[in-house]
Each structure stands twice: as C-alpha cells, then as structure tokens.
Amino acid sequence: MVSGVLSKTHHYRGDSQIQAIEEIELDTITAKDESVEQSTPQVSTILRNVENGTVPSFNGRYETAGFASILFFIFLMGWNDGTQGPLLPAIQAHYHIGFTIVSIIFVCYCAGFLAGSFLNVYLTNTLGFGKVIVLGAALQTIAYALQGPAPPFPLFCAAYCFSGAGISMQLAQAAVYVLHLRNSTLKMSIFHMTYGIGALVSPLSSTQFAAMPRWNFHFLISLGLGIINVCSLIAMFKFKPMKDIFGDGPIHVIQESGGSENHYLRIFKLKIVHIFAVFLFAYVGVEVTIGGWIVTFVEQKRGGGRSSGYITSGFFGGLALGRILFMWLNRKVGERRVIWLYLILAIGLEVTVWVTPSLIQNAVAVSIVGLLLGPIYPIVMNMMGRFIPHSVLSGAVGWISGFGQAGSAVLPFITGTMASKVGVQSLQPLVIGTMGIMLGLWCTVPNDVRRDE
Incomplete structure (x- = not known):
C-alpha cells in the first residue's frame, strides 16, 4: 500500500x-x-x-543553459527586425526603387512566416522540438547568406521568405519551451525583453552600414550570428523532442506526437485562438511599422539626418525595458486591464508625434511608445498558456505568432503604398487607427480562464 x-x-x-x-x-x-x-x-x-x-532529471544547470540558448535565438530575431528601418533608404537607393516596391520585403517576410507557422503544426508532430528549431535556425542563416552579397532585388526579397519561415518555426518552439520552465512568467518577460535588446542593438550597426557604399555587409554580421545560433541549438538540445528534454514528471509535458484527431481542426475550433491571432496581427503590425518607417518619417517631415536611424534604437530599447520595468504594474493592475492602459497612453503619444513638428519631441515620444507597447506581447503569450489546451499549445502558438506576423507585412506595405500616394505623413494616422482596433479586440478577450485539456 x-x-x-x-x-x-x-x-x-x-x-x-x-x-x-x-x-x-x-x-x-x-x-x-x-x-x-x-x-x-x-x-x-x-x-x-x-x-x-x-x-528523469532536468537539473537547474541544464535548464539555465537551455534558456540561454533560447535567449540567443530571440536576440537574433530582434536583431533581424531592427535592421530594416535604418537600411530602408539605402536599399531604395541601391536598387533604385520607391516606397511601394521596397515594401515587398515586408510581404516576403510575412509570406515565409505564415508558411513556417502553418508547417510548424505538422513538423512538430512528426519531427519534434529539437529538429524543428534547428531547421528554423538553418533557414534563417541561409537567408543571411543570400542577402550578404546584395543580389538582384527579387532574390534579395526571396531571402526574406527563408528568414520568415525559419524565425516562425523557432519562435513557436522557443515560446512553448519557456512555458515549461520554472518561473515561466518571469522568464517569458526576459525572453521578450531580449528580443527588444536585439532590436535595440541592430540599428546601432545598420545605421552605420547604411551610410557606407557596402551597406549589405551588415548581413554578414547577421550571417555570423546565425551560424552561432545553429551551433548553439544543436549542442544544447541535440535534436531531442520536448518529452526527452523534460521527461515524464508530475507536470504535464506538451505532447508532440500526433493523435487520431486533426490538430489543425482542434486549433481552429478554438475561438480564443482567433482573437489572439487578430490582436497580435495588429500589434506586430504597429511595432514593425513604427520601427520600419519612423526613420523615413523624421527624415522627410522633421528634417532629421542620417543619425535618425538611432530613433529606431530608442523605440526598441523602450520595448525591451518595458517588458521588465512594468512587471510590477502588470501584477498590481491585472494583465487584462493593464493592456487597456498601455494602449490608451500609446495612442495619446502617437497623436503628439503626428501633430508636433519637433524632431526631439517625436524621438522621445516614440521611445515612450515602445516602453508602453513592450509588455503587451509577453502578457498575451502568458495568457495563451492559460487559455489554450496543452495538447495543441505548440501548434496554436505557432499559428497565432504566424498570423500575427502577417501584420508586419500588411501594415508596413499599406504605409509604403500610402506614402507613394499622399506622403509618409500617413504613417501616424495608420498607427493610431490600428491601436484603436486593438483596444476593441481586447474587449472580446474573456475574463475567465477555462481550458479543456
């Protein structure tokens, strides 16, 4: 007995x-x-x-090393996303293209991200965590290898498809991995803060390269970081599935093997999946649109020079800092209510950027907007872990992230198209309107957490 x-x-x-x-x-x-x-x-x-x-034993030292490897990936993702803004004028000048055509790079990145997210559900169930995350890292590295020589513009755009697919696979796997760790709420905030750090550091490099004839050499640095990422993930996880990393313990480990029921059907039946997906579509769209077009905006409308690229660093620096700085406020106010507060304040600041013709004020306001937007993504990711059944969480996170990433193509592309027609001043009304839509969407998120396994 x-x-x-x-x-x-x-x-x-x-x-x-x-x-x-x-x-x-x-x-x-x-x-x-x-x-x-x-x-x-x-x-x-x-x-x-x-x-x-x-x-099985998943000791603290191994957990720390695995988390560090995951953090390097998310740093590289931030590095990738922070690159575009400062390089956009250099890309236009090199290929002799306008706003609409250069916006195609966002569309290609999105197409790759969506494809990777959709495939992630199948690949996770057939290959498992360790192989999928390394495959994604390899695709991202191939993209940088193609972009390094500044190839013809169609191939340059195609490389964004590879990086989008690779990053989406890694992001879905990495997010679920972090949700398994001890103190996952804190570590999820650190995870997304590290994204902001990567996006902060990248413009410091790309702004310098944008002023040089060989602007494309920035991608050689990205290539080196990509190779390190591949090696780190292989050395740390050794192509193992999630259950072999964490073992069978008292906590339920998300299963990667497919059952008889269609995983896609189970995911798409969940209403909350679609709410989160559309909300992140708007959120990521706002984030990438500001980061990608604010440099062009201040150069043309506020008289900024080449150093305007550092405003992107200010925005992403605020994004990184907000994900740690406001953790106490998230707990005190409540995760669901605090997002309303962040969005209302961010909308107010974007209005001041729109109507105030001051370079300094715009730079400061954009940095504070980054500070306010920063906590939103990790809050949504934490809520996914509470709302979505564990058995489909990996696939659901991949799909939500992928659909959300579509916003990083649609909104910047709309911005580029509108800039060609009426000028880049269309950036601020588009961003403000999208934030308003986010407020409305957040009202549809239920208060109660009821998750059926």
Missing part, C-alpha cells in the same frame, strides 16, 4: 529525482496498489518511475 500523498500538483521540472517526488514517502511504498495506479495517469507515472528508478 501507499501511505504517502501528493499534496501539490505543480512540482518544478528542474528538480532532482528526490525533489521531484519529495512529497511521496518512498519508505512507505511497500507494494503496488493498482487502485491508486489507476486513479490518475500522473500518479501512476510517478510510481512506475520510482519503482524502475527512471525518474
């Missing part, structure tokens, strides 16, 4: 064998009690592992 009890259901994965089962009194397990084994799958799994001596 078993006289010990499980008084908790949320043990940490990274504990040692004794810690993982410390609340089961091992010395009182004298025989297998089939009635207890049949009570819950989690308890029976623990008992079998205790008897066989095969309780």
